[in-house]
Amino acid sequence: MREVTLPSFTVRTPASSANLGPGFDSLGLSLPLFTSVTVTPQTVTEVVPLGPELAGTPADERNYVYRAMLLAAGRAGRELPPARVEIRTEIPLARGLGSSAAALVAGLVAGNELLGRPLSDAEVLDLAAREEGHPDNVAPALLGGIVVATLDKRGTHHVRLEPPPHLGVTVLIPDFELSTHGARAVLPGEYSRADAVHALSHAALLAAALAQGRLDLLPHAMQDRLHQSWRAPLVPGLSDILEGATGHGALGAALSGAGPTVLCFHDAREETAKLHAFLREVMEGHGLTGRMLDLPIETGGTVVRRGG
Numbered sequence: 001m002r003e004v005t006l007p008s009f010t011v012r013t014p015a016s017s018a019n020l021g022p023g024f025d026s027l028g029l030s031l032p033l034f035t036s037v038t039v040t041p042q043t044v045t046e047v048v049p050l051g052p053e054l055a056g057t058p059a060d061e062r063n064y065v066y067r068a069m070l071l072a073a074g075r076a077g078r079e080l081p082p083a084r085v086e087i088r089t090e091i092p093l094a095r096g097l098g099s100s101a102a103a104l105v106a107g108l109v110a111g112n113e114l115l116g117r118p119l120s121d122a123e124v125l126d127l128a129a130r131e132e133g134h135p136d137n138v139a140p141a142l143l144g145g146i147v148v149a150t151l152d153k154r155g156t157h158h159v160r161l162e163p164p165p166h167l168g169v170t171v172l173i174p175d176f177e178l179s180t181h182g183a184r185a186v187l188p189g190e191y192s193r194a195d196a197v198h199a200l201s202h203a204a205l206l207a208a209a210l211a212q213g214r215l216d217l218l219p220h221a222m223q224d225r226l227h228q229s230w231r232a233p234l235v236p237g238l239s240d241i242l243e244g245a246t247g248h249g250a251l252g253a254a255l256s257g258a259g260p261t262v263l264c265f266h267d268a269r270e271e272t273a274k275l276h277a278f279l280r281e282v283m284e285g286h287g288l289t290g291r292m293l294d295l296p297i298e299t300g301g302t303v304v305r306r307g308g
């Protein structure tokens with residue numbers, strides 16, 4: 001009998017920044033740092049996390065990426081064929097840049113691809129949003145750009161926005177981890193009607209401002225009362241940055257996802273030296289170390305490349 005070798009493929013999924021201030025669990029954008037999963041069909045399953053960032057993740061079928069591949073197979077009602085699964089990432093883990101969403105989306109897309117794509121893109125998105133519990137990281141990780149999304153019993157509904165021209169992002173990534181689980185545990189279970197109205201009006205204004213390129217509205221539209229003040233004790237310097245960033249060249253600032261990364265919008269045509277100096281001063285004032293990156297918004301979403 002002749003052995004048929006199936007071609008390998010690589011799934012590449014971007015980082016994401018969720019919430020953008022008031023869009024808690026519903027608004028996010030994609031950033032050009034990537035998780036890559038290379039799948040090579042073979043006779044036994046091997047899971048191989050590569051690189052220092054993934055040193056603490058399981059090198060076997062318990063790995064989150066592989067579990068996501070199994071999830072896709074389960075949804076399709078199929079068995080996953082054996083394969084070598086190599087995982088690489090540029091996304092720092094547990095920093096608020098959607099590392100878990102990227103692992104989940106890359107794994108679901110890889111599992112679906114290995115099975116010959118039995119699931120539609122909409123099914124992959126819904127499966128990812130349900131698994132993560134909210135769609136604000138997984139939607140931009142899958143689709144790229146800026147995504148407004150809701151998740152309820154009936155499904156995941158979304159609108160993908162093309163980023164406004166010249167909207168640049170600066171992220172300040174502190175050198176400490178904060179688990180999403182921990183940063184959700186500090187949030188209250190209930191909010192007042194005033195806070196609910198504040199949240200929905202600002203989130204709606206922010207989505208509309210981003211859709212129309214009204215960057216002048218960002219400082220006002222990015223105000224939040226649902227999560228940032230509760231998380232501020234976990235992220236030294238966050239309150240200083242939220243208060244002071246627009247006075248130092250930012251168009252607006254927000255905690256990225258569950259933190260501790262902080263995102264600032266800026267005009268990509270302008271220098272960011274003043275903003276960087278401010279962010280560095282705040283960080284040093286709180287005895288923290290970290291790094292700053294100026295990034296465009298990534299528009300490509302998750303991509304599958306055949307041939308490794």
Ligand SMILES: Nc1ncnc2c1ncn2[C@@H]1O[C@H](COP(=O)(O)OP(=O)(O)OP(=O)(O)O)[C@@H](O)[C@H]1O
Nearest residue numbers: 057064094095096097098099100103179180257258
């Ligand atoms: N490529 C990966 N392979 C395996 N496990 C991963 C990978 N990326 C992330 N994880 C798992 O996800 C955890 C981090 O998820 P968590 O939700 O706490 O933070 P995050 O997704 O980086 O941030 P946020 O959700 O706030 O944007 C890691 O500690 C690890 O267990």
Ligand SMILES: N[C@@H](CCO)C(=O)O
Nearest residue numbers: 018024025180257258
């Ligand atoms: N919306 C989520 C994003 C992090 O997964 C949160 O803020 O907890």
